[in-house]
Amino acid sequence: MTSSSAPTVRENGTGTPLVLLHAFPLPARMWEVQLERVPGPAGDDARVIAPDQRGFGAAPLGDPPPSLDTAADDLADLLDSLGVERAVLAGLSMGGYVAMAFARRHPGRLAGLVLADTKATTDTDAARANRERIAAAVLERGSVDLLLEERMAENLLAPGTDPELTDAVRQMIAEASPAAVAWAQRAMAARPDSLDELAALEVPAAVIVGELDTVTPLSEARMMAEALSDAELTVIPAVGHLSSLEAPETFNAAVRALLKRVK
Ligand code: MLT
Known part of the structure; x- marks a missing residue:
């Protein structure tokens, strides 16, 4: 990542490195509550690192x-630049x-x-065509x-979500650049199935899903949790796709529980 007037990486706390990977088409700013609270009361339970991914927020x-x-290799470069050899990764949806x-x-x-x-399966042909249409x-x-109209209409957030949160999400989507949106749509369309990779992993894992997530639903979360050898599944009631924003306390508790299993 190159430098810019705004930070492309937010950081807080000390301890186990935890990298938060944001959703499409949002910036790292979506992780404000996690950055503040996941490091714990003394701030020493985790070193939380939230980069803007390529094209989003302040990242070129x-x-x-x-x-x-390429996005995954960006992350490896970022870890190198921060002197971090191994990290816990937490990604929401595209993240x-x-x-x-x-x-x-x-x-x-x-x-x-x-x-x-999120999900480990590939897009259907129809989903791929839809991404290309949007790009x-x-x-x-x-x-x-x-994108703004279609994304918000897709129930990104559960019905009845606090209007302030809805406005904040709208604002973050509105700030996305058309070029980054097109790039990410095409990158996501080309992603392979990852269930075999998940099955081969030996690290502790947590799968989290909003009960009302219609973009990447509970059935996908269950598939990932079953494929992983050491995963705990948390289903957050009455919450949609952006569970970290809609139910930060429950989300953070699940992340903190995973960090304890890593130590
Ligand atoms: C996201 O929230 O990152 C997107 O919904 C992912 C996707 O379009 O598959």
Whole structure:
């Protein structure tokens, strides 16, 4: 990641390195509550690191072809630059896809894994075509308005979510750049199935899902938890796709429980 006026990486706490990988098309800012509270009351239970991923927030997009492998290698470079050899990765949705790509490409650097509101299976042909439709449309229009309408309509958040949170999510989506949205859509469309990689992992894992998540539903979470050799599944009641934002206390408790298993 190159430097810019705004930070591309947020950090708080000391202890076990925990990297939080944000969802599409949000920035690392979505992890504010986790950055503040996961390190614990004395701030020494975890070194929480939340990077803006390529193209989002303040991170430049660059010009490599779209691939989640590139995003996973960005993360390995980031760990190198921070002097971190092994880390626990926690990815929500697209962040989970990147965490699985990292597990495939850099398995020795993974100390534990949190997969939240994500899935290990590939896209259907229809989902891939839909991603390409969105990528082409945002590039042609030079605006992410179409994505904003469609994403919010997809029940990213559970019905009845606090309007302030809904507005904050809208704002974060509106800030995404069309080029980054197109790149990430194409990268996600090309991702392989990761169930075999999950089955081969020996590190402690946690799978977290909002009960009302319709984007990456409970059935997908169960599949990942069953594939992993040492996983605990947390289903958060009355919560949608963005479980870390909708139910931060429950989410953080599940992450902190995983960190204890890693120590
Ligand atoms: C996300 O929240 O990161 C996206 O819903 C992932 C996806 O589009 O598959």
